[in-house]
Amino acid sequence: GDSVTQMEGPVTLSEEAFLTINCTYTATGYPSLFWYVQYPGEGLQLLLKATKADDKGSNKGFEATYRKETTSFHLEKGSVQVSDSAVYFCALSENGANSKLTFGKGITLSVRP
Amino acid sequence: EADIYQTPRYLVIGTGKKITLECSQTMGHDKMYWYQQDPGMELHLIHYSYGVNSTEKGDLSSESTVSRIRTEHFPLTLESARPSHTSQYLCASSESRGQGARGYTFGSGTRLTVV
Numbered sequence: 001g002d003s004v005t006q007m008e009g010p011v012t013l014s015e016e017a018f019l020t021i022n023c024t025y026t027a028t029g030y031p032s033l034f035w036y037v038q039y040p041g042e043g044l045q046l047l048l049k050a051t052k053a054d055d056k057g058s059n060k061g062f063e064a065t066y067r068k069e070t071t072s073f074h075l076e077k078g079s080v081q082v083s084d085s086a087v088y089f090c091a092l093s094e095n096g097a098n099s100k101l102t103f104g105k106g107i108t109l110s111v112r113p
Numbered sequence: 114e115a116d117i118y119q120t121p122r123y124l125v126i127g128t129g130k131k132i133t134l135e136c137s138q139t140m141g142h143d144k145m146y147w148y149q150q151d152p153g154m155e156l157h158l159i160h161y162s163y164g165v166n167s168t169e170k171g172d173l174s175s176e177s178t179v180s181r182i183r184t185e186h187f188p189l190t191l192e193s194a195r196p197s198h199t200s201q202y203l204c205a206s207s208e209s210r211g212q213g214a215r216g217y218t219f220g221s222g223t224r225l226t227v228v
Contacts, residue, residue, distance in 0.1 A: 032216075034216050036216075036219075038154070041221075041222075041224075042221055042222070043119075043203050043205075043219035043220050043221045043222045044203065044205075044217075044219040045219070046216050046217075046218075049216060087154045089156070091216075093216065100146075100158070100161065101207075101216065101217055103155075103156045105153070105154070105155045106153075106154040106155060106156070108154065
């Protein structure tokens with residue numbers, strides 16, 4: 001079945017550091033890929049997505065590129081801020097009317113001033 | 114502004130009580146979901162619905178039940194709350210169009226504590 005694997009956390013960075021959060025996936029077809037962010041005490045928000053190979057999703061300075069050859073969708077940001085402290089989830093959805101999202105386990109990012 | 118609403122945001126209740134967590138969305142989405150989030154932040158799908166009068170159990174066994182009498186409303190009920198039900202509960206919805214490419218919209222969650 002489908003699965004999403006995220007790097008182990010938590011991750012702690014200093015403000016303005018470079019961020020990479022690894023995500024790899026296993027899927028039978030050609031899924032859409034997503035990154036969700038969950039700020040403390042809130043639900044999940046869609047951060048960015050990519051629907052086909054080589055697409056790059058971007059939002060709020062975050063980027064991720066859909067790499068079919070390595071089955072990866074790593075999240076990057078050039079300079080993190082304290083306000084980026086949150087839990088980040090990678091997810092995939094197979095194409096199809098009854099497809100459901102498959103989530104990774106999530107990783108907590110803490111950014112120090 | 115959120116288009117999917119969960120109430121209450123926080124609930125502390127005694128063991129044995131019956132509770133209903135409310136979830137409503139104004140987007141006309143056919144599909145709705147309930148997730149339980151453990152302290153390690155991992156998400157577990159406990160119920161989902163693909164439309165009115167359709168409900169299915171998710172990947173994680175749960176003692177809760179759900180109903181879908183109206184498109185916009187997907188309440189979750191615990192007949193007899195126990196401390197093991199203490200958790201964060203997240204509701205989400207998605208549309209049928211786009212065949213999975215649009216993702217989900219999540220509510221803000223209900224933090225349930227059973228004492």
